[in-house]
Amino acid sequence: MGFPKTLQEFQATFPDEASCWATLRRVRWPRGFICPRCGSRGSCWISTRRLEQCRSCQYQCSVTAGTVFHGTRVPLLTWFWAIFFLARHKKGISALQLQRDTGIGSYETAWTMLHKLRSALGPRPEDRLTGLVEADESYVGGTERGLRGGRMLVGKTLVAGAVEQRKHSAGRARLAVLEGLTFEHDLGPFVRGVIDATDATVRTDGFQGYRRLSKVGVAHERLVQGSDPDRSAEILPWVHRVFGNLKTWLRGTFHGVSGKHLPRYLAEFVYRFDRRWREGELFGFVLNRAAQGEPLPYRRLVAERTR
Numbered sequence: 001m002g003f004p005k006t007l008q009e010f011q012a013t014f015p016d017e018a019s020c021w022a023t024l025r026r027v028r029w030p031r032g033f034i035c036p037r038c039g040s041r042g043s044c045w046i047s048t049r050r051l052e053q054c055r056s057c058q059y060q061c062s063v064t065a066g067t068v069f070h071g072t073r074v075p076l077l078t079w080f081w082a083i084f085f086l087a088r089h090k091k092g093i094s095a096l097q098l099q100r101d102t103g104i105g106s107y108e109t110a111w112t113m114l115h116k117l118r119s120a121l122g123p124r125p126e127d128r129l130t131g132l133v134e135a136d137e138s139y140v141g142g143t144e145r146g147l148r149g150g151r152m153l154v155g156k157t158l159v160a161g162a163v164e165q166r167k168h169s170a171g172r173a174r175l176a177v178l179e180g181l182t183f184e185h186d187l188g189p190f191v192r193g194v195i196d197a198t199d200a201t202v203r204t205d206g207f208q209g210y211r212r213l214s215k216v217g218v219a220h221e222r223l224v225q226g227s228d229p230d231r232s233a234e235i236l237p238w239v240h241r242v243f244g245n246l247k248t249w250l251r252g253t254f255h256g257v258s259g260k261h262l263p264r265y266l267a268e269f270v271y272r273f274d275r276r277w278r279e280g281e282l283f284g285f286v287l288n289r290a291a292q293g294e295p296l297p298y299r300r301l302v303a304e305r306t307r
């Protein structure tokens with residue numbers, strides 16, 4: 001089934017709430033319902049309550065159980081709009097804009113929806129970088145314009161980046177928030193966690209923090225850039241460009257992001273970056289992730305917000 005690329009296609013594909021539920025059922029169980037209790041196939045669809053009922057054991061299961069839509073009171077059609085904007089807009093969408101565009105009652109709801117979607121977009125751990133990989137780190141954030149005018153101080157957050165260097169372009173990217181710059185707790189685990197050590201060579205600048213990579217079995221090229229900062233961009237062109245694009249995106253779309261929520265923005269950025277050649281398919285990709293994603297309880301999001 002084709003997924004919408006334009007507003008007209010969206011409205012033709014998803015004219016109402018029922019069409020969204022039917023699509024979610026198909027995406028969730030592409031080969032048909034499989035009962036989570038008894039494992040048998042075949043179900044009745046109780047459309048009034050949007051429940052799937054197992055033909056063998058009568059177990060009832062919500063289509064949204066175990067997805068990011070778990071327990072939602074927001075219409076699925078509104079969720080699908082959120083996915084459409086997140087997937088089809090090159091720069092994603094802010095909670096404020098989503099609230100305005102869809103008429104969602106509260107900013108909190110729009111904010112929560114987008115973060116739940118982002119939480120499903122992280123790279124799969126087994127999907128590791130290969131070939132020549134540039135690694136570097138940068139400070140992200142700082143003073144930004146506040147949501148309702150004025151300026152708010154957003155602390156700088158240390159972000160590690162790794163980007164595959166291909167012949168004429170970048171390959172895939174990985175970004176993560178770091179607590180510090182030690183090899184043991186920060187740089188080492190980051191690099192080893194994102195590369196396939198049997199098939200990757202990591203290139204860094206002369207920073208001491210990476211020195212021990214080769215001692216832990218990572219093929220490492222350390223290029224000392226001397227005192228010229230421009231050399232660093234020459235040595236590590238793609239990871240520099242990724243950091244630049246990330247900062248522009250965070251400033252332009254969100255007017256700054258606090259450090260504690262940054263990991264989910266990084267997940268969205270990398271998700272889009274890695275699929276930048278397949279933009280037309282993004283709606284389906286994101287919907288798939290959302291249908292398979294772990295539900296992120298609102299409690300946890302809110303707890304993170306007030307902490």
Ligand SMILES: [Zn+2]
Nearest residue numbers: 035038054057
């Ligand atoms: Zn059953």
